[in-house]
Amino acid sequence: MKNQLLSAMILALPMLAKAQQSKPVPTVLTDKDGIIQAMEFSDNAPSPTDQEFMRQYLKITADDRFEKANDKERSPGNTDDHFDQFYKGIKVDGAGYNFHYKKGKLFYAHGHFVKIGNLDIVPSINSERAKELFAAYKQIPASEISGFTSELLVKEIASADSTAYLVFEIYLRSNAPVNDEIGYVNAKTGEVLATEPIFSHSSPHVKGIQPKTIQTTTPDLKRALTPANGNFATRYSGARTGSTDKDGLKYRLLDETRGAVIHTWNMQGSFDFDASVELLDNDNIWTAAEHAANENDMGLDIHWALQKIYDRLNTVHAVNSFNDPVAGAGFPINAYIRYGNTDIARNNAGWAAAVKSLVFGDGATVYRPMASVDVVAHEYGHGITDFQIGWGNSGDQGAFNEGLSDIWGAIMQHRITGGNIWQRP
Numbered sequence: 108m109k110n111q112l113l114s115a116m117i118l119a120l121p122m123l124a125k126a127q128q129s130k131p132v133p134t135v136l137t138d139k140d141g142i143i144q145a146m147e148f149s150d151n152a153p154s155p156t157d158q159e160f161m162r163q164y165l166k167i168t169a170d171d172r173f174e175k176a177n178d179k180e181r182s183p184g185n186t187d188d189h190f191d192q193f194y195k196g197i198k199v200d201g202a203g204y205n206f207h208y209k210k211g212k213l214f215y216a217h218g219h220f221v222k223i224g225n226l227d228i229v230p231s232i233n234s235e236r237a238k239e240l241f242a243a244y245k246q247i248p249a250s251e252i253s254g255f256t257s258e259l260l261v262k263e264i265a266s267a268d269s270t271a272y273l274v275f276e277i278y279l280r281s282n283a284p285v286n287d288e289i290g291y292v293n294a295k296t297g298e299v300l301a302t303e304p305i306f307s308h309s310s311p312h313v314k315g316i317q318p319k320t321i322q323t324t325t326p327d328l329k330r331a332l333t334p335a336n337g338n339f340a341t342r343y344s345g346a347r348t349g350s351t352d353k354d355g356l357k358y359r360l361l362d363e364t365r366g367a368v369i370h371t372w373n374m375q376g377s378f379d380f381d382a383s384v385e386l387l388d389n390d391n392i393w394t395a396a397e398h399a400a401n402e403n404d405m406g407l408d409i410h411w412a413l414q415k416i417y418d419r420l421n422t423v424h425a426v427n428s429f430n431d432p433v434a435g436a437g438f439p440i441n442a443y444i445r446y447g448n449t450d451i452a453r454n455n456a457g458w459a460a461a462v463k464s465l466v467f468g469d470g471a472t473v474y475r476p477m478a479s480v481d482v483v484a485h486e487y488g489h490g491i492t493d494f495q496i497g498w499g500n501s502g503d504q505g506a507f508n509e510g511l512s513d514i515w516g517a518i519m520q521h522r523i524t525g526g527n528i529w530q531r532p
Contacts, residue, residue: 306457367437
């Protein structure tokens with residue numbers, strides 16, 4: 108009897124071992140320091156909640172906090188959550204985690220978690236001093252600075268082997284030619300640790316910007332709207348129609364019929380946002396004879412393209428503007444044409460994260476007006492990346508930022524105007 112039991116146990120061992128080996132385990136991707144960048148859970152495997160994931164896999168401490176920024180159902184039963192990372196109450200720049208659920212079960216988690224040691228988060232200088240130090244670094248006199256914005260952050264500095272520092276992020280409001288970057292000033296020592304271009308997808312020497320007062324709310328879309336349909340003689344896409352608005356006796360490129368306001372302005376070759384004016388037409392028939400001579404017709408291409416891009420993302424993917432809020436109006440979509448009067452500025456288009464707006468040059472020595480559908484979609488993509496991921500404009504984040512926008516630019520042109528533009532002719 109003992110021998111029979113022993114034989115049965117011996118026979119069962121391989122089957123038990125096989126069962127243990129076949130137990131589903133998550134697929135894990137880590138960085139060079141062993142911090143989890145992504146984890147996928149199979150359908151038949153147990154999965155944690157987001158809070159359990161942070162404790163079990165990211166091994167967060169009492170100093171770490173993740174703040175939920177979004178919770179949206181993309182399709183029936185599928186929900187996406189995004190969390191921004193904070194350290195001792197200070198936001199960690201470019202850090203956060205995303206959790207994706209099918210019918211309430213976590214199946215994929217990914218993000219960038221910054222492991223921080225014992226970092227002192229009490230600054231030794233204030234934001235005004237940080238502004239002065241960054242202005243001196245850029246050699247911009249105080250008389251040429253009309254204002255600035257600042258935010259206290261924890262930021263990884265790539266040049267310091269991704270060491271995390273307490274910094275002031277400084278954006279100067281100045282028309283000085285060298286005002287082309289955002290600065291990160293050490294909040295302890297005052298040293299300028301890093302800079303990033305103001306614009307996504309622009310030359311590193313594009314002149315600085317002076318924001319105008321930009322609308323940040325959308326009018327009550329529950330009120331009855333009577334959209335005006337303009338006839339556009341676009342520069343690159345032929346005869347098109349787009350939503351406009353009657354401003355007194357004339358029509359302007361303002362669309363309030365969608366879930367986010369779309370407004371196209373004319374900077375008239377200036378670097379100063381306060382110099383921007385409305386693009387106007389007497390009868391809402393925007394002809395080339397009226398608008399092409401000074402290249403204002405590029406605004407027709409951009410205004411129309413923004414409406415088509417918005418509609419494609421909203422109708423097919425239920426995405427509302429750059430920020431895609433859970434409820435309410437999307438962030439206003441402000442576009443500025445004929446930006447700048449130098450060849451470098453005019454040959455560029457960009458997403459200005461500091462003022463959450465799109466800018467387009469009218470072309471100079473290299474390009475014609477920067478207004479084709481793929482250019483508009485590329486910059487629109489930077490806006491989505493800025494709001495929903497928070498990637499910067501330098502290093503690996505900048506490279507991924509550009510790559511995503513290149514893909515979106517090609518896809519949107521294909522969806523809106525047709526053709527396989529990613530293929531060689």
